[in-house]
Amino acid sequence: MDPVTRLGVVGCGLMGSGIAEVAALRGIDVRVAEATPDAVEAGRRRLTASLDRGVRRGKLGEEQREQALARLSFTHDLGDMADRQFVVEAVAENRDIKADVLRALDKAVEDPAAVLATNTSSIPVVDLAVVTQRPAQVIGMHFFNPVPVQRLVELIPALTTGAETVRRTRGLTEQLGKEAIQAPDRSGFVVNALLVPYLLGAVRMVESGAARPEDIDRGMELGCAHPMGPLRLLDLIGLDTAQSVAESMYEEFKEPLYAPPALLRRMVAAGHLGRKSGRGFHVYDA
Helix, strand or coil, X not given: XXXXXXXXXXXXXXXXXXXXHHHHHCCCEEEEECCCHHHHHHHXXXXXXXXHHHHHCCCCCHXXXXXXXXXXXXXXXXXXXXXXXXXXECCXXXXXXXXXXXXXXXXXXXXXXCEEEECCCCCCHHHHHCCCCCHHHEEEEEECCCCCCCCEEEEEECCCCCHHHHHHHHHHHHHCCXXXXXXXXXXXXXXXXXXXXXHHHXXXXXXXXXXXXXXXXXXXXXXXXXXXXXXXXXXXXXXXXHHHHHHHHHHHHCCXXXXXXXXXXXXHHHCCCEHHHCECCXXXXX
């Protein structure tokens, strides 16, 4: 199987920038698209800062940093994805936004065999595949945050996904130094189907006044050997993203354990989104 040499990444937030960074460090030419020139510059700064941190911490050499930056290019025009062999969209966890991006990529990417992957946490992939004229080339590719650190990628073939697309996506996962598991195309896939009820249970415990966030987190860290408690994990994921995932899962299964608690909704409405806003269930330095 030929390796991917020209990768596109749409979205340069936490997830998109992480995917682009890992790919560039692995020798792949990466073109990153954002919605506006300002967003492009913010994404470029985010990627550069992450590579700089790698150098400061001794994880990267200066030459590796420079080579990775040389492999990265940026655009605010999806038409510039025309020559890509494989494109990963990593925009907001919103069905309509992702569908619009995939429609645009379907028109822009010239190679009819090019794979269009969606980095969704919870949206059924078939719902996104069918908005394109190439559903056999659409697949879910769920990375985990932070992408440079987390090894897992969930591969989610839809009913419409072709076997060659699955093979090519598994091949790219290996190129990126990640490990793939194959997940069913149902909201939540494997990891979030198990994880989300646990996280929401912790929110309900705070909401009811049964325990404090710091005690819940420390209890799960010390008592269950979790590297991070559930509320700190929610803060890392982003409370808005967690709410979107829970809503998608509740919409599909109507299972009360998947319904976002009122406290989570209020915190999102207040802008208390976790680490990215400086405040969630815990307070963070800017």
